[in-house]
Each structure stands twice: as structure tokens, then as C-alpha cells.
Amino acid sequence: MPSYLVTGAGGQLGQCFKSVANEFSECTLFFASRFEVDITQPQTLKSYFENQPFDGIINCAGYTQVDQAEKETSEANKINVEGVQNLIDFAEKKSLTLIHFSTDFVFDGNKMGSYFEKDATNPLSVYGKSKLAGEAVLAKSKCQNVCFRVSWLFSPFGKNFVKTILKLSKTKKEINVVDDQYGKPTYGIDLAKAILASLNHPGLFKQNTYHFAQGPETNWFGFAQKIVEISGNDCEVKPILSSAYPALAKRPMNSVLDTQRMEKNLSLNSRNWEDALLDCIKSIKNNEEF
Numbered sequence: 001m002p003s004y005l006v007t008g009a010g011g012q013l014g015q016c017f018k019s020v021a022n023e024f025s026e027c028t029l030f031f032a033s034r035f036e037v038d039i040t041q042p043q044t045l046k047s048y049f050e051n052q053p054f055d056g057i058i059n060c061a062g063y064t065q066v067d068q069a070e071k072e073t074s075e076a077n078k079i080n081v082e083g084v085q086n087l088i089d090f091a092e093k094k095s096l097t098l099i100h101f102s103t104d105f106v107f108d109g110n111k112m113g114s115y116f117e118k119d120a121t122n123p124l125s126v127y128g129k130s131k132l133a134g135e136a137v138l139a140k141s142k143c144q145n146v147c148f149r150v151s152w153l154f155s156p157f158g159k160n161f162v163k164t165i166l167k168l169s170k171t172k173k174e175i176n177v178v179d180d181q182y183g184k185p186t187y188g189i190d191l192a193k194a195i196l197a198s199l200n201h202p203g204l205f206k207q208n209t210y211h212f213a214q215g216p217e218t219n220w221f222g223f224a225q226k227i228v229e230i231s232g233n234d235c236e237v238k239p240i241l242s243s244a245y246p247a248l249a250k251r252p253m254n255s256v257l258d259t260q261r262m263e264k265n266l267s268l269n270s271r272n273w274e275d276a277l278l279d280c281i282k283s284i285k286n287n288e289e290f
């Protein structure tokens with residue numbers, strides 16, 4: 001039975017993997033938070049492996065603070081590029097497989113229509129550049145590897161848009177949300193299940209990159225409206241332009257990911273994000289008071 005180490009296990013996606021692990025008896029997962037395995041400190045990975053060997057790594061660790069990265073370029077690169085290189089070096093040495101995650105923010109958003117894996121990248125932010133550089137080192141690596149680009153991740157765990165909107169809409173009568181940035185939300189639980197279901201799929205490592213995101217495409221305003229509608233909170237969501245909501249990092253106006261490659265090659269048919277959102281909010285409400 002193959003075993004995988006999930007790095008960054010304390011983060012949003014890491015916790016998603018943890019919450020579904022017991023549904024996948026055909027693989028064993030070990031979970032290491034940043035305190036156990038720091039991907040910028042290769043010695044921590046080596047020590048973990050010596051104590052508990054594994055066959056592959058699912059890297060959920062990353063620097064993910066999009067705006068803060070504009071002021072912390074070297075920290076973002078240290079984690080998203082050097083950290084990934086450290087995992088690659090170890091994976092090559094021990095013949096491990098490596099599954100990694102990247103972002104829709106590798107695109108500049110100028111394309112009309114959705115982005116294919118092969119489309120030209122041109123990140124607008126330090127975060128996007130660091131994630132693209134992480135993809136580049138992975139593409140050169142000799143270990144068996146694959147990178148899943150995902151967008152607008154939400155789940156019951158960590159910090160994310162769904163949890164923020166639920167909180168705001170509980171206490172405010174109206175909230176403003178940008179309606180000119182388009183993308184596809186992705187439920188972290190569905191992503192984790194899809195990866196675990198694909199671990200033995202012959203197509204998994206046949207491509208460098210897959211897009212994983214859930215349709216239909218929307219904008220942040222539409223996403224927020226749906227969140228408030230499901231929550232039943234008494235709050236009006238109002239559309240605003242990105243120009244009225246200044247942020248340190250520039251974001252793509254269109255980062256809709258085309259997902260046909262993973263649908264065809266991995267036989268994955270992901271449900272739409274609206275159905276996933278119902279499950280997500282139900283799960284959050286079971287744990288917290290909204």
C-alpha cells in the first residue's frame with residue numbers, strides 16, 4: 001500500500017486531506033505540520049523520513065499570503081521555490097513521487113475565455129511569480145511529479161473567502177464585493193478526494209500540470225451572493241469594481257481554469273461549486289455558530 005507524506009498539514013488544504021483520509025484505505029497518509037517538517041529545512045524532512053518512511057509527498061505547504069508577498073518577496077520565494085526544490089532533491093534521492101499545488105494567479109487574466117494548462121503564463125504578483133517559479137523547478141525535476149493548479153480554494157478549514165463572507169454577513173447589513181474578477185471556486189475537500197482517488201491512476205504522472213477547479217465560472221460578487229443566500233444571513237451583497245477595492249497585489253481579472261485535461265485523463269468529473277458550497281456551509285455551521 002503506497003504511503004504519502006502530506007506537508008503543510010496545518011493549512012487549509014492539508015486539513016482537507018486529513019478530514020477525508022479515512023475514506024481512502026488503499027493508501028496511507030502521514031501528516032506533518034510546519035513544525036514537524038519545514039520544507040525550507042531539508043534536515044527536518046530527512047529526519048521525518050528516517051523515523052517514518054513514505055513513498056511520495058503531497059505538498060500542501062506554501063507561502064499563500066497574496067498581498068503580504070508584495071512586501072516579503074524573499075520569504076515567498078524561499079518557501080514556494082527553494083522549499084519545492086528541497087522536496088524535489090529529496091524525492092530524487094529516495095525515488096519518491098511528488099504531488100504539488102499551484103495557482104490560477106500564474107496567469108495575467110487578459111485571455112478571453114478559460115485558461116488551458118498550455119496557455120502562456122504571466123503572473124501579475126510576487127505570489128504568482130513565486131508559484132510559477134515553483135512550477136518551473138518541478139518541471140525540470142527527475143522525480144515522478146505532477147502539479148495541480150487550483151483556484152479560489154474554500155473549505156471548512158483555515159482562512160478563506162467563504163468563512164470571511166459568513167462572518168461579515170452575520171453582523172453587517174450590507175457588504176461590498178468585487179464583481180469584475182472572474183474565476184472558478186474549488187472545494188478543498190473535493191480536491192483532496194480527487195487527488196486521493198487518482199493516486200493509482202495511470203494518467204496521474206503522465207502530465208506535468210493539471211487544472212482542478214469547479215464550474216460554473218463566477219465572480220467574487222456572485223460567489224458571495226450564493227454564500228449569503230445559503231447562510232440565510234440578513235445582508236445585502238453589493239457589487240463594486242476592483243478599482244474601488246485597492247489591494248497591494250494585482251490580481252488577474254479572468255482566471256477561469258479549463259479542466260478538460262483532468263476530466264479526460266484522470267476520469268474525474270467534479271461536481272459544481274454550488275453543491276460543494278452547501279456541504280461546506282453545513283459543515284461550518286455544525287462546528288461554529290453563524
Ligand SMILES: NC(=O)c1ccc[n+]([C@@H]2O[C@H](COP(=O)([O-])OP(=O)(O)OC[C@H]3O[C@@H](n4cnc5c(N)ncnc54)[C@H](OP(=O)(O)O)[C@@H]3O)[C@@H](O)[C@H]2O)c1
Pocket residue numbers: 007008009010011012013014033034037038039040060061062063064079083101102103104131149150151152153154158159
Ligand atoms: N487558498 C487559495 O485560494 C489557493 C488558490 C490557489 C492555489 N492555492 C495553493 O494551494 C496550496 C494550499 O493552499 P492553502 O489554502 O492550504 O494554504 P494555507 O492555508 O496557507 O496552508 C499552507 C500551509 O503551509 C505551511 N507552511 C508555510 N511555510 C512552510 C514551510 N516552510 N514548511 C512547511 N510548511 C509551511 C503554512 O504554515 P503556517 O500557517 O504556519 O505559515 C500553512 O499551514 C498552496 O500551494 C497554494 O499556493 C491556494
